[in-house]
Amino acid sequence: MKSSYAGLVLVAAGGALLFLGLLATTHTLAQYSVVIVIMGLALTFLGWRAFKLVFAPLFLLFFMVPLPPFVFNNLSGKLQLISSEIGVAVIRLFDISVYLEGNVIDLGSYKLQVVEACSGLRYLFPLASLSFVAAYIYKGALWKKAIIFLSSAPITVLMNSFRIGVIGVLVEYGGPGQAEGFLHDFEGWVIFMACIAILVLEMAVLAKIGKNKMTLAEAFGIDIPVPPENPDRRYVKSGAPHYLFLVLAGVVTAGAVYAQNAENRVPERRLFVGFPMELAEWKGNEDKLETIYLDALKLDDYLIADYRNDAGQQINFYVAYYGDQTAGAAAHSPRSCIPGGGWQIKNHDVVSVEGVQAHGQPLEVNRMIIAKGDYRQLVYYWFQQRGRVINNEYWVKWYLFQDALTRHRTDGALVRLTIPIQPGQDLADAEEALQEFAGVVVPKLGPYVPE
Numbered sequence: 329m330k331s332s333y334a335g336l337v338l339v340a341a342g343g344a345l346l347f348l349g350l351l352a353t354t355h356t357l358a359q360y361s362v363v364i365v366i367m368g369l370a371l372t373f374l375g376w377r378a379f380k381l382v383f384a385p386l387f388l389l390f391f392m393v394p395l396p397p398f399v400f401n402n403l404s405g406k407l408q409l410i411s412s413e414i415g416v417a418v419i420r421l422f423d424i425s426v427y428l429e430g431n432v433i434d435l436g437s438y439k440l441q442v443v444e445a446c447s448g449l450r451y452l453f454p455l456a457s458l459s460f461v462a463a464y465i466y467k468g469a470l471w472k473k474a475i476i477f478l479s480s481a482p483i484t485v486l487m488n489s490f491r492i493g494v495i496g497v498l499v500e501y502g503g504p505g506q507a508e509g510f511l512h513d514f515e516g517w518v519i520f521m522a523c524i525a526i527l528v529l530e531m532a533v534l535a536k537i538g539k540n541k542m543t544l545a546e547a548f549g550i551d552i553p554v555p556p557e558n559p560d561r562r563y564v565k566s567g568a569p570h571y572l573f574l575v576l577a578g579v580v581t582a583g584a585v586y587a588q589n590a591e592n593r594v595p596e597r598r599l600f601v602g603f604p605m606e607l608a609e610w611k612g613n614e615d616k617l618e619t620i621y622l623d624a625l626k627l628d629d630y631l632i633a634d635y636r637n638d639a640g641q642q643i644n645f646y647v648a649y650y651g652d653q654t655a656g657a658a659a660h661s662p663r664s665c666i667p668g669g670g671w672q673i674k675n676h677d678v679v680s681v682e683g684v685q686a687h688g689q690p691l692e693v694n695r696m697i698i699a700k701g702d703y704r705q706l707v708y709y710w711f712q713q714r715g716r717v718i719n720n721e722y723w724v725k726w727y728l729f730q731d732a733l734t735r736h737r738t739d740g741a742l743v744r745l746t747i748p749i750q751p752g753q754d755l756a757d758a759e760e761a762l763q764e765f766a767g768v769v770v771p772k773l774g775p776y777v778p779e
Contacts, residue, residue, distance in 0.1 A: 418493025
């Protein structure tokens with residue numbers, strides 16, 4: 329077998345991705361990099377011809393890696409809402425009165441909350457893995473293989489929604505215990521097995537259509553080649569690519585060790601416990617986050633408070649500070665968290681807050697209008713990190729990598745302002761109040777979020 333220099337390119341790319349992922353606190357990138365390095369190893373030693381035979385099995389390793397958090401949270405939030413809507417439709421088929429608010433199904437006597445675990449992603453990943461293997465083995469046209477693999481997503485969503493509907497019906501007639509404990513988990517197992525059954529039925533139907541019709545058994549017949557009586561044993565000969573691989577592997581390992589053990593400088597700052605509760609005409613009332621949220625956010629310091637002015641307008645002010653974002657904890661984007669609370673993002677753009685500066689830069693923020701039923705809120709948020717004001721989540725990750733490498737600092741904060749839009753209230757009034765509050769609160773952040 330002839331080795332390939334192209335594999336070294338994959339190894340180098342995987343090493344760079346590992347280094348970037350560790351410094352930018354995107355551990356999914358680091359995990360993907362391991363798979364890429366393994367593929368590079370195979371390509372280096374086997375060459376293109378033999379690598380084609382093992383590409384699909386190696387590609388299957390990508391299914392072991394969870395999606396990046398910002399992708400997972402967005403997808404989970406949308407799937408929760410879709411599953412809730414379809415689940416409610418199933419419940420109503422049984423002539424049961426039900427009210428849906430976001431991802432909370434209100435049955436009157438019991439509220440069934442479609443949380444992240446019920447979004448369907450627990451079924452989607454394993455079913456997608458199985459469908460990928462099935463499509464790879466399946467003897468049929470390429471379009472049939474594509475249908476087998478891609479159909480795993482709608483099958484999962486529909487069956488998970490059906491499960492939620494069935495749980496709602498069981499709760500209505502059997503009590504809240506039907507949605508908890510062993511029965512709840514057993515229902516999940518039954519639905520997953522039903523997903524596999526539907527996938528098998530689909531493949532059987534596909535085998536019967538098209539030019540080359542066959543049975544399902546024939547479509548999955550695996551031809552095992554018979555080894556020759558006098559095989560010509562051709563071993564991989566050592567060469568330059570192999571020695572270069574060893575050198576490159578050492579460089580990648582050294583870079584990973586450096587990124588993993590790099591000690592970042594955490595600047596001195598004031599704690600939010602001393603943040604003023606009176607800002608011009610705005611008077612604040614400090615609140616606390618529940619332990620379940622603190623455990624998930626893994627922040628070092630935070631402030632959440634409701635500020636009210638003389639006109640009765642109320643703004644929720646939230647800022648989360650992280651001293652070292654390479655330690656496995658980093659600022660969470662509201663775009664990922666908001667859908668999980670049942671809110672829908674109706675509008676999102678970037679606006680400049682007139683006359684307001686942070687760290688000497690004009691304040692440009694993410695502006696969102698979110699809705700849950702008849703309730704609407706206007707949200708401003710931005711990332712204030714190491715002397716920068718950033719409104720793009722991807723640039724946040726890049727600057728984390730850059731500053732960890734050049735400045736040995738990864739500290740920073742997420743700042744969010746939220747004002748409810750009352751029924752009949754002009755949006756311009758809420759916008760004016762939010763910009764006015766930003767003008768008085770941002771200058772106060774300096775000692776708490778250092779440059």
